[in-house]
Amino acid sequence: MSKKIKIEAEFEELAWDELTIEEQQLMMRARKVSASAYAPYSNFHVGAAVRLDSGEILQSSNQENVSFPVGVCAERLVLGYAGANFPDLAVKEIAIVARRKGDEIWAGVSPCGLCRQTINEMEMRFNRQISILIQNPDGSVLRFSGIQTLLPFKFDDLNA
Template sequence: MAQLLNVTIQVDVLSSAELTPDEALTWQQARAATDNAYAPFSQFHVGAALLLDNGSVFQGNNQENPAYPSGLCAERTAMFGLAVSQPERRIVGMAVAARPKNGAFVVGMPCGACRQVMADYEVRQGQPIPLLLLGPDDTIYRFRSLADLLPFQFTSENLPPRE
Protein backbone atom coordinates (compact mmCIF):
# COMPACT_ATOMS: atom_id res chain seq x y z
CA MET A 1 0.00 0.00 0.00
CA ALA A 2 1.26 3.47 -0.87
CA GLN A 3 2.37 5.64 1.99
CA LEU A 4 1.58 9.35 2.08
CA LEU A 5 4.42 11.72 2.91
CA ASN A 6 3.49 15.23 4.02
CA VAL A 7 6.04 18.02 3.58
CA THR A 8 5.57 21.17 5.63
CA ILE A 9 7.46 24.44 5.41
CA GLN A 10 7.11 27.51 7.55
CA VAL A 11 7.10 30.94 5.95
CA ASP A 12 6.95 34.15 7.95
CA VAL A 13 4.64 36.75 6.40
CA LEU A 14 5.91 40.21 7.31
CA SER A 15 5.49 43.88 6.57
CA SER A 16 8.57 45.82 5.54
CA ALA A 17 8.49 47.48 8.99
CA GLU A 18 9.05 44.06 10.61
CA LEU A 19 12.34 43.37 8.81
CA THR A 20 15.53 43.46 10.85
CA PRO A 21 18.04 46.17 9.82
CA ASP A 22 20.13 43.56 7.93
CA GLU A 23 17.03 42.20 6.19
CA ALA A 24 15.89 45.72 5.26
CA LEU A 25 19.31 46.44 3.74
CA THR A 26 19.29 43.17 1.79
CA TRP A 27 15.72 43.78 0.59
CA GLN A 28 16.57 47.32 -0.54
CA GLN A 29 19.68 46.10 -2.36
CA ALA A 30 17.70 43.38 -4.21
CA ARG A 31 15.21 46.01 -5.36
CA ALA A 32 18.04 48.34 -6.42
CA ALA A 33 19.71 45.53 -8.38
CA THR A 34 16.70 45.42 -10.72
CA ASP A 35 17.79 48.81 -12.10
CA ASN A 36 20.82 47.25 -13.82
CA ALA A 37 19.13 44.13 -15.15
CA TYR A 38 19.57 43.50 -18.86
CA ALA A 39 16.10 42.41 -19.92
CA PRO A 40 15.34 43.82 -23.39
CA PHE A 41 13.38 40.73 -24.42
CA SER A 42 11.20 39.88 -21.42
CA GLN A 43 11.10 43.41 -19.96
CA PHE A 44 11.12 41.62 -16.57
CA HIS A 45 13.82 43.00 -14.27
CA VAL A 46 14.96 40.79 -11.40
CA GLY A 47 17.50 41.63 -8.71
CA ALA A 48 19.11 39.45 -6.08
CA ALA A 49 21.09 40.50 -3.03
CA LEU A 50 23.24 38.29 -0.83
CA LEU A 51 23.96 39.41 2.72
CA LEU A 52 27.44 38.17 3.58
CA ASP A 53 29.04 37.16 6.86
CA ASN A 54 31.10 40.36 6.91
CA GLY A 55 27.96 42.56 6.69
CA SER A 56 28.42 43.51 3.04
CA VAL A 57 25.89 42.84 0.28
CA PHE A 58 26.66 41.27 -3.10
CA GLN A 59 24.17 41.88 -5.92
CA GLY A 60 23.15 40.09 -9.09
CA ASN A 61 20.48 40.65 -11.72
CA ASN A 62 19.07 38.87 -14.72
CA GLN A 63 21.07 39.07 -17.93
CA GLU A 64 19.21 38.11 -21.10
CA ASN A 65 20.51 37.11 -24.50
CA PRO A 66 18.72 36.84 -27.86
CA ALA A 67 19.97 33.25 -28.13
CA TYR A 68 17.60 31.76 -25.56
CA PRO A 69 18.41 30.18 -23.09
CA SER A 70 21.85 31.78 -22.99
CA GLY A 71 20.83 34.38 -20.42
CA LEU A 72 21.06 33.90 -16.68
CA CYS A 73 18.76 34.64 -13.76
CA ALA A 74 19.56 37.15 -11.01
CA GLU A 75 19.89 34.51 -8.30
CA ARG A 76 22.55 32.60 -10.20
CA THR A 77 24.49 35.68 -11.36
CA ALA A 78 24.73 36.71 -7.70
CA MET A 79 25.77 33.31 -6.37
CA PHE A 80 28.15 32.44 -9.18
CA GLY A 81 29.68 35.93 -9.10
CA LEU A 82 30.22 35.67 -5.37
CA ALA A 83 31.87 32.26 -5.75
CA VAL A 84 34.33 33.76 -8.25
CA SER A 85 35.10 37.06 -6.54
CA GLN A 86 34.79 36.24 -2.83
CA PRO A 87 34.88 32.46 -2.36
CA GLU A 88 35.74 32.77 1.33
CA ARG A 89 32.47 34.58 2.16
CA ARG A 90 29.41 32.85 3.58
CA ILE A 91 25.88 33.91 2.69
CA VAL A 92 23.78 34.71 5.78
CA GLY A 93 20.71 36.12 4.03
CA MET A 94 19.23 36.60 0.57
CA ALA A 95 16.50 38.65 -1.09
CA VAL A 96 15.04 38.55 -4.61
CA ALA A 97 12.89 41.30 -6.13
CA ALA A 98 11.16 41.49 -9.52
CA ARG A 99 9.33 44.11 -11.57
CA PRO A 100 8.39 44.84 -15.14
CA LYS A 101 10.49 47.55 -16.79
CA ASN A 102 9.47 50.90 -15.26
CA GLY A 103 6.79 49.17 -13.21
CA ALA A 104 5.93 48.38 -9.62
CA PHE A 105 7.43 45.37 -7.87
CA VAL A 106 5.52 42.11 -8.29
CA VAL A 107 5.55 38.65 -6.77
CA GLY A 108 8.43 36.81 -8.46
CA MET A 109 9.47 33.33 -7.40
CA PRO A 110 12.83 31.74 -8.32
CA CYS A 111 12.77 29.29 -11.22
CA GLY A 112 13.59 25.61 -10.74
CA ALA A 113 17.22 25.93 -11.88
CA CYS A 114 17.78 28.78 -9.42
CA ARG A 115 16.12 26.84 -6.62
CA GLN A 116 18.53 23.95 -7.24
CA VAL A 117 21.59 26.22 -7.24
CA MET A 118 20.38 28.12 -4.16
CA ALA A 119 19.71 24.92 -2.21
CA ASP A 120 23.16 23.59 -3.14
CA TYR A 121 24.82 26.71 -1.71
CA GLU A 122 23.24 25.92 1.65
CA VAL A 123 24.60 22.38 1.47
CA ARG A 124 28.05 23.71 0.51
CA GLN A 125 28.24 26.12 3.41
CA GLY A 126 26.49 23.87 5.92
CA GLN A 127 23.98 26.39 7.25
CA PRO A 128 20.53 27.68 6.26
CA ILE A 129 20.22 30.85 4.20
CA PRO A 130 17.04 32.83 4.96
CA LEU A 131 15.31 34.23 1.85
CA LEU A 132 13.05 37.26 1.40
CA LEU A 133 10.53 37.39 -1.47
CA LEU A 134 7.62 39.70 -2.16
CA GLY A 135 4.26 38.19 -1.31
CA PRO A 136 0.78 39.42 -2.18
CA ASP A 137 -0.46 42.81 -0.98
CA ASP A 138 3.08 44.12 -0.33
CA THR A 139 3.80 41.47 2.29
CA ILE A 140 7.25 39.95 2.44
CA TYR A 141 7.76 36.21 2.70
CA ARG A 142 10.69 35.11 4.85
CA PHE A 143 11.73 31.55 4.13
CA ARG A 144 13.97 30.24 6.89
CA SER A 145 15.98 28.10 4.50
CA LEU A 146 16.50 28.01 0.74
CA ALA A 147 15.85 24.26 0.93
CA ASP A 148 12.22 25.11 1.74
CA LEU A 149 11.81 26.11 -1.91
CA LEU A 150 13.01 22.70 -3.09
CA PRO A 151 12.49 20.05 -0.40
CA PHE A 152 13.51 17.16 -2.67
CA GLN A 153 16.63 18.67 -4.14
CA PHE A 154 19.24 16.83 -6.16
CA THR A 155 22.49 16.56 -4.17
CA SER A 156 25.88 14.96 -4.63
CA GLU A 157 24.51 11.98 -2.70
CA ASN A 158 22.20 11.30 -5.67
CA LEU A 159 25.21 10.75 -7.92
CA PRO A 160 26.65 7.28 -8.45
CA PRO A 161 29.66 6.43 -6.28
CA ARG A 162 33.06 7.38 -7.70
CA GLU A 163 35.38 4.57 -8.63
Protein backbone atom coordinates in the same frame (compact mmCIF):
# COMPACT_ATOMS: atom_id res chain seq x y z
CA MET B 1 0.96 -0.32 -2.12
CA SER B 2 0.73 3.41 -2.66
CA LYS B 3 0.70 5.90 0.16
CA LYS B 4 -0.06 9.57 0.24
CA ILE B 5 2.72 11.88 1.37
CA LYS B 6 2.06 15.45 2.39
CA ILE B 7 4.63 18.23 2.32
CA GLU B 8 3.96 21.39 4.28
CA ALA B 9 5.72 24.71 3.84
CA GLU B 10 6.65 26.84 6.81
CA PHE B 11 7.72 30.43 6.23
CA GLU B 12 6.93 33.93 7.45
CA GLU B 13 5.07 36.79 5.80
CA LEU B 14 6.30 40.08 7.26
CA ALA B 15 5.30 43.70 6.91
CA TRP B 16 8.18 45.99 5.91
CA ASP B 17 8.54 47.38 9.44
CA GLU B 18 8.81 43.85 10.84
CA LEU B 19 12.02 43.25 8.89
CA THR B 20 15.33 43.95 10.59
CA ILE B 21 17.22 47.04 9.44
CA GLU B 22 19.72 44.70 7.76
CA GLU B 23 16.93 42.89 5.89
CA GLN B 24 15.40 46.19 4.77
CA GLN B 25 18.81 47.29 3.53
CA LEU B 26 19.25 44.05 1.58
CA MET B 27 15.79 44.35 0.02
CA MET B 28 16.51 47.96 -1.00
CA ARG B 29 19.75 46.89 -2.69
CA ALA B 30 17.87 44.18 -4.61
CA ARG B 31 15.22 46.70 -5.66
CA LYS B 32 17.82 49.20 -6.83
CA VAL B 33 19.86 46.71 -8.86
CA SER B 34 16.75 45.34 -10.59
CA ALA B 35 16.75 48.56 -12.64
CA SER B 36 20.00 47.42 -14.28
CA ALA B 37 18.46 44.21 -15.63
CA TYR B 38 19.02 43.53 -19.30
CA ALA B 39 15.60 42.11 -20.17
CA PRO B 40 14.60 43.26 -23.68
CA TYR B 41 12.67 40.06 -24.38
CA SER B 42 10.64 39.46 -21.23
CA ASN B 43 10.73 43.02 -19.81
CA PHE B 44 10.88 41.23 -16.45
CA HIS B 45 13.46 42.87 -14.20
CA VAL B 46 14.82 40.79 -11.34
CA GLY B 47 17.23 41.94 -8.66
CA ALA B 48 19.03 39.82 -6.09
CA ALA B 49 21.27 40.90 -3.24
CA VAL B 50 23.24 38.72 -0.84
CA ARG B 51 24.84 39.48 2.48
CA LEU B 52 28.07 37.63 3.19
CA ASP B 53 29.26 36.59 6.63
CA SER B 54 31.56 39.61 6.56
CA GLY B 55 28.51 41.87 6.25
CA GLU B 56 29.40 42.88 2.70
CA ILE B 57 26.47 43.08 0.29
CA LEU B 58 26.71 41.97 -3.33
CA GLN B 59 23.95 42.42 -5.87
CA SER B 60 23.07 41.54 -9.44
CA SER B 61 20.22 41.61 -11.94
CA ASN B 62 19.06 39.19 -14.62
CA GLN B 63 20.81 39.35 -17.99
CA GLU B 64 18.83 37.95 -20.92
CA ASN B 65 19.98 36.66 -24.29
CA VAL B 66 18.04 36.28 -27.53
CA SER B 67 18.77 32.55 -27.15
CA PHE B 68 16.66 32.20 -24.00
CA PRO B 69 18.60 29.38 -22.28
CA VAL B 70 21.75 31.50 -22.44
CA GLY B 71 20.40 34.24 -20.14
CA VAL B 72 21.40 34.32 -16.49
CA CYS B 73 19.10 34.79 -13.52
CA ALA B 74 19.94 37.45 -10.94
CA GLU B 75 20.18 34.88 -8.14
CA ARG B 76 22.65 32.60 -9.92
CA LEU B 77 24.70 35.55 -11.11
CA VAL B 78 25.17 37.03 -7.63
CA LEU B 79 25.77 33.63 -5.99
CA GLY B 80 28.34 32.72 -8.63
CA TYR B 81 30.09 36.04 -8.13
CA ALA B 82 30.12 35.51 -4.37
CA GLY B 83 31.56 32.01 -4.74
CA ALA B 84 34.25 33.08 -7.20
CA ASN B 85 35.35 36.28 -5.46
CA PHE B 86 34.72 35.43 -1.81
CA PRO B 87 35.27 31.64 -1.73
CA ASP B 88 35.78 31.48 2.03
CA LEU B 89 32.74 33.57 3.01
CA ALA B 90 29.32 32.02 3.42
CA VAL B 91 26.19 33.73 2.13
CA LYS B 92 24.04 34.62 5.12
CA GLU B 93 20.90 35.79 3.30
CA ILE B 94 19.54 36.59 -0.15
CA ALA B 95 16.82 39.08 -1.13
CA ILE B 96 14.91 38.65 -4.40
CA VAL B 97 12.63 41.18 -6.11
CA ALA B 98 11.02 41.33 -9.54
CA ARG B 99 8.67 43.45 -11.62
CA ARG B 100 7.83 44.19 -15.22
CA LYS B 101 9.63 47.16 -16.73
CA GLY B 102 7.60 50.29 -16.04
CA ASP B 103 5.38 48.68 -13.39
CA GLU B 104 5.13 50.30 -9.98
CA ILE B 105 4.07 47.10 -8.22
CA TRP B 106 6.55 44.35 -7.44
CA ALA B 107 5.68 40.86 -8.64
CA GLY B 108 5.71 38.02 -6.14
CA VAL B 109 8.12 35.50 -7.65
CA SER B 110 10.22 32.75 -6.17
CA PRO B 111 13.52 31.49 -7.58
CA CYS B 112 13.38 29.15 -10.58
CA GLY B 113 14.54 25.55 -10.24
CA LEU B 114 18.10 26.31 -11.35
CA CYS B 115 18.37 29.12 -8.83
CA ARG B 116 16.89 26.97 -6.07
CA GLN B 117 19.47 24.28 -6.75
CA THR B 118 22.23 26.92 -6.78
CA ILE B 119 21.09 28.21 -3.38
CA ASN B 120 21.07 24.60 -2.17
CA GLU B 121 24.65 24.10 -3.38
CA MET B 122 25.77 27.21 -1.49
CA GLU B 123 24.06 25.93 1.66
CA MET B 124 25.82 22.56 1.26
CA ARG B 125 29.17 24.23 0.56
CA PHE B 126 29.13 26.04 3.91
CA ASN B 127 26.89 23.61 5.81
CA ARG B 128 24.37 26.29 6.79
CA GLN B 129 21.02 27.59 5.68
CA ILE B 130 20.61 30.83 3.75
CA SER B 131 17.73 33.08 4.76
CA ILE B 132 15.64 33.86 1.66
CA LEU B 133 13.61 37.08 1.39
CA ILE B 134 11.07 37.48 -1.43
CA GLN B 135 9.16 40.68 -2.19
CA ASN B 136 5.35 40.34 -2.40
CA PRO B 137 3.13 42.60 -4.54
CA ASP B 138 1.33 43.97 -1.46
CA GLY B 139 4.62 45.22 0.03
CA SER B 140 5.05 42.37 2.47
CA VAL B 141 8.09 40.11 2.36
CA LEU B 142 8.25 36.34 2.60
CA ARG B 143 11.08 34.96 4.74
CA PHE B 144 12.26 31.37 4.35
CA SER B 145 14.83 29.98 6.78
CA GLY B 146 16.53 28.01 4.00
CA ILE B 147 16.00 26.38 0.62
CA GLN B 148 14.40 23.18 1.96
CA THR B 149 10.88 24.65 1.91
CA LEU B 150 11.24 25.82 -1.69
CA LEU B 151 13.11 22.71 -2.86
CA PRO B 152 11.97 19.67 -0.87
CA PHE B 153 13.37 17.14 -3.36
CA LYS B 154 16.74 18.76 -3.89
CA PHE B 155 19.84 17.19 -5.33
CA ASP B 156 22.53 16.90 -2.73
CA ASP B 157 25.62 14.74 -2.37
CA LEU B 158 24.93 11.99 -4.92
CA ASN B 159 27.71 9.85 -3.44
CA ALA B 160 26.12 9.63 0.01
